[in-house]
């Protein structure tokens with residue numbers, strides 16, 4: 493329940509026409525309600541706050557980035573806020589992964605309907621796979637789809653060598669999840685949740701892991717928690733139970749290579765490209781490498797061929813990325 497202090501502050505901010513303060517108090521009330529286990533009420537308030545915010549955004553389009561979340565105080569050294577415009581359709585994914593991610597987006601869009609049946613959307617998602625396959629991009633796309641801020645957790649700031657401090661910093665991040673609904677992205681989560689620490693550091697690594705697990709367990713915010721790793725094998729097994737979905741990324745199959753290039757180079761006529769040559773050359777490259785090769789090819793086409801992109805140019809660019817010291 494809202495405290496009388498909160499109600500007074502709310503009425504004051506309304507009287508003063510201070511929408512931001514009004515909404516931020518409402519969010520605190522939602523956070524308190526959710527801590528007290530009143531999830532329905534918390535969701536209802538958050539939904540109202542979100543729609544009021546959207547209205548306010550429409551009135552003042554330029555104000556959005558500063559409106560919701562410019563992390564302040566110590567939080568500013570622990571998370572970086574952004575407002576991605578990325579969409580799921582921008583990420584080239586297998587049908588299966590795309591459908592799974594879409595389902596998660598839908599659960600959040602329809603969370604009031606789910607709440608009516610005593611259900612809640614999945615909020616804790618683990619992404620694993622090699623570098624450059626679209627994990628960070630996916631976290632951004634989910635934020636973009638849901639119109640939520642993306643808070644990238646800066647693990648360098650969170651993990652300190654001082655005993656106990658990491659847990660305190662993690663608490664600040666997890667507290668923020670209650671206050672500001674968003675997608676919280678723990679990149680390279682293996683640093684936090686590895687099976688064993690460095691030889692001389694096992695005690696502290698375990699403590700860090702344990703507090704992360706505990707915070708994950710206790711979290712009942714409306715925020716989404718995405719974690720990504722290149723080293724799933726290093727993660728402590730206890731971590732997997734905390735996540736409600738695990739999604740594995742991989743290097744792109746040939747048809748993805750083609751989709752990525754086509755998507756990246758809409759300004760060029762690619763009708764004459766022999767795709768088999770391109771995809772052969774792309775063997776072993778990541779999605780990020782393909783994007784970079786496409787950009788290289790585009791530059792060559794503009795500077796050396798009057799804006800015409802030939803198959804040879806594209807294949808050469810891909811080969812250069814595959815074997816940069818060639």
Ligand SMILES: Nc1ncnc2c1ncn2[C@@H]1O[C@H](COP(=O)(O)OP(=O)(O)OP(=O)(O)O)[C@@H](O)[C@H]1O
Pocket residue numbers: 582583584585621622623624625626627628629630720721722752779780781783
């Ligand atoms: N599946 C994809 N579809 C389209 N573009 C992609 C995809 N994966 C990667 N890219 C391109 O590569 C860039 C880097 O990818 P991203 O940062 O998402 O990789 P990552 O899996 O998070 O890698 P890392 O493990 O190194 O953090 C993206 O910004 C995007 O331009």
Ligand SMILES: [Mg+2]
Pocket residue numbers: 627628629679720
């Ligand atoms: Mg990444």
